Amino acid sequence: MNSTKNQKLFPSERQKKIRRIALEKGILRISELADNFAVSEMTIRRDLEILEDSGFLERTFGGAILSEQASFELSYSSRLETNVEAKKAIAKYAASLIYDGDTIALDSSTTALALAEELQDRKITVLSNSLGVAQLLRSARPRLILSGGYLRQLTGGFVGPLALKTIADLRIDHAFISSKGLILNDALFDSDLDEIEVKRAMINSAAKLTAIVDASKFARSALGKIIALSDIDLLITDNSIATKYLKELKEIGLNYHIAKV
Numbered sequence: 001m002n003s004t005k006n007q008k009l010f011p012s013e014r015q016k017k018i019r020r021i022a023l024e025k026g027i028l029r030i031s032e033l034a035d036n037f038a039v040s041e042m043t044i045r046r047d048l049e050i051l052e053d054s055g056f057l058e059r060t061f062g063g064a065i066l067s068e069q070a071s072f073e074l075s076y077s078s079r080l081e082t083n084v085e086a087k088k089a090i091a092k093y094a095a096s097l098i099y100d101g102d103t104i105a106l107d108s109s110t111t112a113l114a115l116a117e118e119l120q121d122r123k124i125t126v127l128s129n130s131l132g133v134a135q136l137l138r139s140a141r142p143r144l145i146l147s148g149g150y151l152r153q154l155t156g157g158f159v160g161p162l163a164l165k166t167i168a169d170l171r172i173d174h175a176f177i178s179s180k181g182l183i184l185n186d187a188l189f190d191s192d193l194d195e196i197e198v199k200r201a202m203i204n205s206a207a208k209l210t211a212i213v214d215a216s217k218f219a220r221s222a223l224g225k226i227i228a229l230s231d232i233d234l235l236i237t238d239n240s241i242a243t244k245y246l247k248e249l250k251e252i253g254l255n256y257h258i259a260k261v
Helices: 011-025 030-037 041-053 068-073 076-080 084-095 110-118 131-137 161-168 193-205 243-252
Strands: 027-029 057-060 063-066 103-106 125-128 143-146 150-152 157-159 174-177 187-190 209-212 224-228 234-238 256-259
Touching: 011 027, 011 030, 011 041, 011 063, 027 030, 030 041, 041 057, 041 063, 084 110, 084 209, 084 234, 084 256, 103 110, 110 125, 110 131, 110 174, 110 209, 125 131, 131 143, 157 193, 161 193, 174 193, 187 193, 193 224
Parallel strands: 103 125, 103 174, 125 143, 174 209, 209 234, 234 256
Antiparallel strands: 027 063, 057 063, 150 157, 187 224
16 A cells, blocks of 8 residues: 555545545455545544445445445456556466466457466467457457357446356366355355356356455455355455454365465
């Protein structure tokens, strides 16, 4: 978090910066914000209350998280610019799990797009519902299969009955799925029901499932569940994960890998 100490800001300016931090991290801590902006915790609480009233945040004990509405409205282009290094680190490790000749599935997440960037010279088949993946791999070595369907502008993903049928008719070696949120001892979550259906179709057609989820998504939920964590073969996240969540991962016995940024 970039320090703004000794820089006196108007409340509107401070709240704008808090919004930017929330988009980058997903989770806010009152104590950290108070220290960062050199103001009292009461001042930060008032800022968070204003942002909650606007529908941008949901306050929690000791802080706040992005509201479901804000998560849903965060555009694809904006998501491309968040947690970039974490996504690259996750993608690099995920790519090491893919073998020549494999058929893999990539969803329409920006983390899956980062993985596609690692696969441009690989002798594999890629099934995806992502416009971004299609544009990236159209002249690359992998054989590309698009799911078809109708395009959602917000996510850059193809969804609907045609996409579901295409995916259901194929057999996939390894599916790589991301999410808007992850609750330990529960599930992966997403805010778009159509996208959830596509992710589930990929999971059902795959022999192996790896979740590629950066650490900012921990302790966040959304409208619908994608899959229970207990049904995931491997979770890849990054080393900005909070110590308490890492401890919980060890306790529940989930197979995981921490990618170093």
